[in-house]
Amino acid sequence: MDWQALTLSLKLAGCTVAVLLPIGLLAGRALAWRRFAGRRLVEAALALPLVLPPTVLGYYLLSAFGTRSALGRAFDALVGHPLAFSFAGLLVASVIFNLPFAIQPMQRAFEAIPTDVRPAAACCGMSPWRIFSDIELPLAWPGVLSALVLTFAHTLGEFGVVLMVGGNIPGETRTIAIAIYDRVQAFDTHAAGMMAAVLLVLSLVAIAIAYSTQWRAEPARG
Amino acid sequence: MFHRIRRRLTDRLSTLAALAILIAVLIARGAHAADMPTIAAASSVQYALTDIAAEFRRETGRGVRLAFGASGNLRRQIADGAPFELFLSADEGYADALVREKRTLDAGVVYAVGRLVLFVPNGSPIKLDATLADLGAALRDGRLRKLAIANPALAPYGRAAQQALERADLWQRAEVHLVQGENISQAAQFAASGAAQAGIIAYSLTREPGIAERGRFVLLPACDHAPLAQKMVLLKGASATARAFEAFVQSAKARAIFARYGFEPPGARSAANHGATPAG
Numbered sequence: 001m002d003w004q005a006l007t008l009s010l011k012l013a014g015c016t017v018a019v020l021l022p023i024g025l026l027a028g029r030a031l032a033w034r035r036f037a038g039r040r041l042v043e044a045a046l047a048l049p050l051v052l053p054p055t056v057l058g059y060y061l062l063s064a065f066g067t068r069s070a071l072g073r074a075f076d077a078l079v080g081h082p083l084a085f086s087f088a089g090l091l092v093a094s095v096i097f098n099l100p101f102a103i104q105p106m107q108r109a110f111e112a113i114p115t116d117v118r119p120a121a122a123c124c125g126m127s128p129w130r131i132f133s134d135i136e137l138p139l140a141w142p143g144v145l146s147a148l149v150l151t152f153a154h155t156l157g158e159f160g161v162v163l164m165v166g167g168n169i170p171g172e173t174r175t176i177a178i179a180i181y182d183r184v185q186a187f188d189t190h191a192a193g194m195m196a197a198v199l200l201v202l203s204l205v206a207i208a209i210a211y212s213t214q215w216r217a218e219p220a221r222g
Numbered sequence: 223m224f225h226r227i228r229r230r231l232t233d234r235l236s237t238l239a240a241l242a243i244l245i246a247v248l249i250a251r252g253a254h255a256a257d258m259p260t261i262a263a264a265s266s267v268q269y270a271l272t273d274i275a276a277e278f279r280r281e282t283g284r285g286v287r288l289a290f291g292a293s294g295n296l297r298r299q300i301a302d303g304a305p306f307e308l309f310l311s312a313d314e315g316y317a318d319a320l321v322r323e324k325r326t327l328d329a330g331v332v333y334a335v336g337r338l339v340l341f342v343p344n345g346s347p348i349k350l351d352a353t354l355a356d357l358g359a360a361l362r363d364g365r366l367r368k369l370a371i372a373n374p375a376l377a378p379y380g381r382a383a384q385q386a387l388e389r390a391d392l393w394q395r396a397e398v399h400l401v402q403g404e405n406i407s408q409a410a411q412f413a414a415s416g417a418a419q420a421g422i423i424a425y426s427l428t429r430e431p432g433i434a435e436r437g438r439f440v441l442l443p444a445c446d447h448a449p450l451a452q453k454m455v456l457l458k459g460a461s462a463t464a465r466a467f468e469a470f471v472q473s474a475k476a477r478a479i480f481a482r483y484g485f486e487p488p489g490a491r492s493a494a495n496h497g498a499t500p501a502g
Binding site: 065076081082170 | 258260265268269287288289290291299301302303304305405407408410411414430432433
């Protein structure tokens with residue numbers, strides 16, 4: 001059992017959720033309520049990671065992160081190590097491939113809020129920030145929570161992109177999914193079996209939480 | 223009324239959860255500051271180097287982090303800026319390429335010489351022989367459906383396997399039956415699991431009980447393929463610990479561990495050329 005890999009995966013998933021929470025709220029809310037030119041195009045682009053093979057994403061990220069690209073060189077100059085094969089690089093990749101998992105459930109949640117609720121609240125003299133925090137967020141909360149849980153679980157399970165941009169470095173980029181692959185190749189079936197079971201249970205719990213938030217949301221709506 | 227209270231509560235809980243994640247991240251950050259150099263090494267030395275690193279830790283109290291993979295893959299990752307401090311290739315070519323690109327501190331040194339084996343899993347219809355005669359017959363009569371080798375484009379052991387097959391005039395016939403592991407460890411996994419009826423893999427991996435108990439093997443003559451002289455190079459930015467480990471890999475203790483895993487010492491490449499000792 002590779003505890004270091006599990007810790008790293010949890011850390012990556014936690015960081016991804018932390019980064020995607022504000023991004024998802026802003027983007028999900030804007031896509032739900034704002035009508036602007038190219039909205040469909042933006043939605044399609046954000047859904048792309050759902051259908052794109054991880055190797056395609058991995059290839060582009062590797063090209064963008066490597067020391068041969070301007071972005072890679074700039075990051076190297078600023079931080080002192082390249083973006084590829086580092087935890088920071090993994091986090092950037094993770095945020096990108098989780099965009100649809102975070103944004104889509106939040107967008108659906110905001111779409112479900114009746115459009116006249118906000119003008120009514122504004123009429124009562126509530127500030128936009130208070131409308132957001134006291135009315136919109138509580139109403140959208142089940143969707144937001146399920147987005148966060150899905151993002152967390154999906155990060156734990158991501159393999160292809162991590163394999164390509166991570167490089168299997170213990171404690172830095174060897175996530176639990178990679179560690180299982182690594183242990184299978186090393187004939188350490190015991191450790192591989194343990195870690196597979198841990199991932200299975202974590203995924204099951206995550207899906208259960210995501211589903212239960214949706215069930216609980218229904219009576220509140222009616 | 224109650225709904226409102228519950229929503230307030232979930233709001234508080236969400237704030238708490240976010241805080242908990244933040245704190246966990248900060249703790250993880252702090253704990254991660256351990257100073258251990260990362261060593262990139264060919265899959266063929268997976269077990270030997272793990273033992274050597276354990277011995278190094280016992281003697282010096284210092285640790286290294288090991289990352290294994292196909293030499294070609296690791297070489298590319300290093301060119302892309304991967305933070306490795308020492309690279310143990312399974313051949314000379316990938317190490318030399320990094321020397322030419324001025325990514326290394328030294329010209330590199332051969333640390334061990336590897337050998338190939340023909341491995342057949344328990345219950346396989348293929349008979350062991352170092353001339354690959356029965357493998358050829360099995361290809362013709364359909365007993366051999368899948369033959370595992372490492373990807374020749376990434377792994378020196380895969381390239382050597384291809385050379386051995388070419389030398390036995392079996393390559394063209396075998397090509398459609400090949401299953402290619404991404405590295406030699408995965409090729410061994412394919413063969414040992416019984417999913418392939420045979421594999422041409424690294425001798426060093428057959429010393430691992432997990433593989434040894436799953437089949438039998440025979441050494442292939444070293445003259446059937448280009449020598450697997452395995453070279454290591456210190457990469458730019460290597461720390462004192464990485465340098466000490468590089469020296470330790472060349473020590474008598476490490477040599478003994480390499481020998482235990484079936485590696486020949488550097489310089490002994492021609493000595494055992496025709497010594498196809500039956501084993502298994």
